[in-house]
Amino acid sequence: MSKYDLTYKTVRQIPCGKVATYGQIADLAGLYGKARLVGYAMFLFDTASNDIPWHRVINAKGEISYSNLREGGDRKQKHLLEQEGIEFNSKGKINLSQFQWQPKFDEELGVGE
DNA sequence: TACATGACTTTTA
DNA sequence: GTAAAAGCCATGT
Numbered sequence: 129m130s131k132y133d134l135t136y137k138t139v140r141q142i143p144c145g146k147v148a149t150y151g152q153i154a155d156l157a158g159l160y161g162k163a164r165l166v167g168y169a170m171f172l173f174d175t176a177s178n179d180i181p182w183h184r185v186i187n188a189k190g191e192i193s194y195s196n197l198r199e200g201g202d203r204k205q206k207h208l209l210e211q212e213g214i215e216f217n218s219k220g221k222i223n224l225s226q227f228q229w230q231p232k233f234d235e236e237l238g239v240g241e
Numbered sequence: 242t243a244c245a246t247g248a249c250t251t252t253t254a
Numbered sequence: 255g256t257a258a259a260a261g262c263c264a265t266g267t
Contacts, residue, residue, distance in 0.1 A: 154249085154250085167248040169248090174248085182248085
């Protein structure tokens with residue numbers, strides 16, 4: 129669990145109304161190229177904790193990722209994302225260029241917008 | 242110990 | 255733009 133502590137922390141740092149890809153999280157967590165670990169971490173912590181906005185974590189395609197085994201909950205997450213102001217296109221995908229989280233960018237501009 | 246599976250990414254064609 | 259293959263690590267049997 130301690131190994132993923134940084135991963136969880138990173139996910140928790142995702143601002144409302146924005147999303148981050150596994151690669152983004154992995155990079156910030158120091159697990160560059162190990163996105164699988166991030167996804168696996170979600171799988172592990174989700175069953176133990178739900179204090180993390182895991183619904184803000186999506187894949188590189190801009191779609192919501194959910195276990196092939198836990199299918200049926202993606203709709204709920206979509207609703208949550210919509211609640212945060214994230215929009216989906218006709219294909220149910222998200223405009224990463226607009227909603228992808230950019231920590232560095234926020235730092236320079238100031239999170240206070 | 243080894244094999245198989247999994248919320249993925251990236252490169253090459 | 256889509257498709258296939260390689261890479262990566264942890265967990266379970």
